[in-house]
Amino acid sequence: xxxxxxxxxxxxxLYVPLTSVFAAESCLQSGSMINDSTLNDDFADEExxxxxxxxxxxxxxxxxxxxxxxxxxMYHFNDKLYFWxxxxxxxxxxxxxxxxxxSGVKNFFSNITxxxxxxxxxxxxxxxxxxxxxxxxxxxxxxxxxxxxxxxxKYYALEPKDEDLGQxxxxxxxxxxxYIVWPFLGPSSLRDSAGLLGDRFLNPVSYVKPWEASIGIxxxxxxxRTSFKIGDYETFKETAISPYEALKDAYIQNRRKKINE
Amino acid sequence: xxxxxxxxxxxxxFFCAFTSMGYSRQPMETLKQPISSVLMILKDPQxxxxxxxxxxxxxxxxxxxxxxxxxAITKLSLGKYRKSFTPxxxxxxxxxxxxxxxxxxINKMLSEFKDEEVVYIAEDMxxxxxxxxxxxxLREKGNMTVNYRMHLHGGIWSVYDVRAEGVSLVRNxxxxxxQILFKEKPEKLIEKLQKKIEEQEAESNAxxx
Numbered sequence: 001x002x003x004x005x006x007x008x009x010x011x012x013x014l015y016v017p018l019t020s021v022f023a024a025e026s027c028l029q030s031g032s033m034i035n036d037s038t039l040n041d042d043f044a045d046e047e048x049x050x051x052x053x054x055x056x057x058x059x060x061x062x063x064x065x066x067x068x069x070x071x072x073x074m075y076h077f078n079d080k081l082y083f084w085x086x087x088x089x090x091x092x093x094x095x096x097x098x099x100x101x102x103s104g105v106k107n108f109f110s111n112i113t114x115x116x117x118x119x120x121x122x123x124x125x126x127x128x129x130x131x132x133x134x135x136x137x138x139x140x141x142x143x144x145x146x147x148x149x150x151x152x153x154k155y156y157a158l159e160p161k162d163e164d165l166g167q168x169x170x171x172x173x174x175x176x177x178x179y180i181v182w183p184f185l186g187p188s189s190l191r192d193s194a195g196l197l198g199d200r201f202l203n204p205v206s207y208v209k210p211w212e213a214s215i216g217i218x219x220x221x222x223x224x225r226t227s228f229k230i231g232d233y234e235t236f237k238e239t240a241i242s243p244y245e246a247l248k249d250a251y252i253q254n255r256r257k258k259i260n261e
Numbered sequence: 262x263x264x265x266x267x268x269x270x271x272x273x274x275f276f277c278a279f280t281s282m283g284y285s286r287q288p289m290e291t292l293k294q295p296i297s298s299v300l301m302i303l304k305d306p307q308x309x310x311x312x313x314x315x316x317x318x319x320x321x322x323x324x325x326x327x328x329x330x331x332x333a334i335t336k337l338s339l340g341k342y343r344k345s346f347t348p349x350x351x352x353x354x355x356x357x358x359x360x361x362x363x364x365x366x367i368n369k370m371l372s373e374f375k376d377e378e379v380v381y382i383a384e385d386m387x388x389x390x391x392x393x394x395x396x397x398x399l400r401e402k403g404n405m406t407v408n409y410r411m412h413l414h415g416g417i418w419s420v421y422d423v424r425a426e427g428v429s430l431v432r433n434x435x436x437x438x439x440q441i442l443f444k445e446k447p448e449k450l451i452e453k454l455q456k457k458i459e460e461q462e463a464e465s466n467a468x469x470x
Contacts, residue, residue, distance in 0.1 A: 005264070228402050235369050238461070241453055242437040249436040250428045257427020 063189065063252050064178040074181040075244050081184070082233060090226045102227050104148035109221045110160065111140050111147025115202040120163035124171045129161040136160065162258065166195025170259035179248055187251040288392040288411045289384040291418040295328045296379055303374045314371060314465075321370070322363045330412070330419035331359040337421065338434040342442040350447045357454045364458055368465055375401065392418070 065071060094102070114137045121129040136152040143151045152158040169191050170176075177190025188196065200206045205221075208214040240246035299321050302308070308317040335355045336343055346354060382395040390413040398405045410422040422431045441450050 005268075231373055232402075235373065238369065239365050240437065241434075241457060242440055245437045245440045246433055249433050253428040253432060254426055 063176050063248065065248070066178050067180060071179060071181040071248075072244055074183050075187075075247070077183050078181065078186055086223070086226055087230065090223050090230060093223055094227050094230075097227075102224055105221075105224045106228065107140065107144070107150045108147045109224070110150075111137065111144070112204050113202075115204070116165075116199045117161055117163050119202055120165055120168045120199075121161055123168045124163065126161070126163075129163070132158050133161055164192075164195055165198040166192035166255070167259050169195055170255065176252065176255075179252075187247055189252075189255070192255065287384065288386075288409075288418045289381060289394045291411070292328070292394050292396075292409055292420070293381065295325050298324045299370075300377075300379065303370065304376070318364070318367050318371060321367050326363075327417070328420055329362075330414060330421050331355060331362070333412070333414075333419075333421040334362070334431060335359070337431045338438055339442075340435045340439060342439060342447075345442065346447045350451065353451050354447070354454075357451055357458070361454045361458050365461055368461060389413070 114133055118130060118133045118137075121133055135156070136158050139152040139156060139158070140147050140150055143149070153160070166189075174191050176192075179187070179189055180193060181187050182193070185196070205214055205217050208217060236246070236250070237243050302317060302320050302324065305317075307313070332355050335358045336351075338358070339346065339354075343351070378399045380397045380399060382397055385393045385395070387393065392411050392413075394409045394411060396407050396409070398407055405426055407426075408424040409420045410424070411418045411420050422429055424430070438450060441453065
């Protein structure tokens with residue numbers, strides 16, 4: 001028994017280093033193949049696969065831009081509004097408040113706009129999400145002290161389900177319509193603008209009288225929300241070669257993603 | 262008794278050799294290593310000094326250079342306009358777009374990084390040569406889902422598209438490029454990218470307040 005065992009051990013002893021050498025060699029080879037121009041022909045076929053896949057999505061989700069000059073004008077208006085108005089205001093706001101306060105305010109506004117998310121989850125027949133939003137509202141309004149805290153997310157792992165009427169319309173197959181940029185509100189589409197109007201009926205803040213107070217509250221909510229997002233818009237502009245087109249496309253892609261989830 | 266143990270040991274070694282022979286690492290594995298290296302470089306205190314930013318940026322670029330298939334990314338971003346580029350122009354575009362993406366995104370990473378963590382969620386194999394790796398970036402501003410589309414090319418998995426919160430990088434640039442190429446010649450696109458890089462350089466070299 002012993003000699004055959006010795007043979008087995010010898011074979012194994014030799015095999016292990018040999019396989020690792022082969023593995024290393026094949027890795028080296030494939031590494032250098034990437035830069036080999038003769039590989040381009042093979043790649044061309046694969047590329048067309050990738051292109052086809054990308055093309056399908058792409059063609060389906062282009063959006064018409066018939067009011068382009070209005071949109072570009074509004075885009076520049078909003079851009080200046082951000083850099084000359086909203087950003088300095090928000091920076092001042094950040095300087096005089098603590099992160100805790102701002103988080104609390106953000107949670108409060110998120111909590112009172114629950115009806116929008118709840119109704120739209122229901123309309124999209126997302127029963128589980130409807131339940132989650134209900135639970136979040138109950139927990140956050142009570143344990144979370146009128147919504148300033150978010151114990152639902154922290155202790156019960158109940159994430160907010162971001163739904164609005166525009167997404168509901170999209171869920172039922174209504175197309176974007178066309179692209180429109182509103183002053184102050186930013187990029188939107190015909191469908192999503194109709195959604196925004198509809199959601200106003202579900203938003204408690206819209207019922208505050210007088211209407212100046214309602215706008216004031218919404219403005220405060222915007223400043224507070226922006227305090228968390230400073231830097232995002234600047235990043236976006238820096239990475240874009242045509243910022244207007246980039247924003248339009250990013251808006252459409254993001255809405256598509258939200259509708260699908 | 263000891264003999265049995267020796268045999269078991271070698272059998273184990275045998276199987277280990279087998280797995281190390283895997284010449285195409287799985288997509289998620291291929292992604293993890295450069296990403297964790299980049300996070301380490303971003304957190305590394307030796308780069309805190311002002312003059313070290315360029316070194317840090319170059320180091321990050323070296324780390325991720327092979328992870329991204331810049332040639333595929335550029336070609337996909339051109340879409341149907343690829344045919345209007347001569348091979349020379351295409352090569353120039355790939356070079357300048359690679360530099361553009363590298364510089365702009367890494368600069369942003371350097372200025373915005375605040376101890377973000379990356380969580381790996383799933384790896385979907387679409388075909389044996391295409392996969393999506395889903396990750397989430399945990400930041401104090403809120404989590405961001407980032408999906409990497411990867412393909413197996415030349416035995417190595419590389420990224421050909423990144424989708425952040427549903428927005429595909431390739432599609433976004435394709436929209437922008439097609440707007441430019443609709444009216445202008447291919448050289449103009451290369452020029453615009455070059456100009457954008459120079460603007461960025463000027464800005465980052467400007468004395469910090």
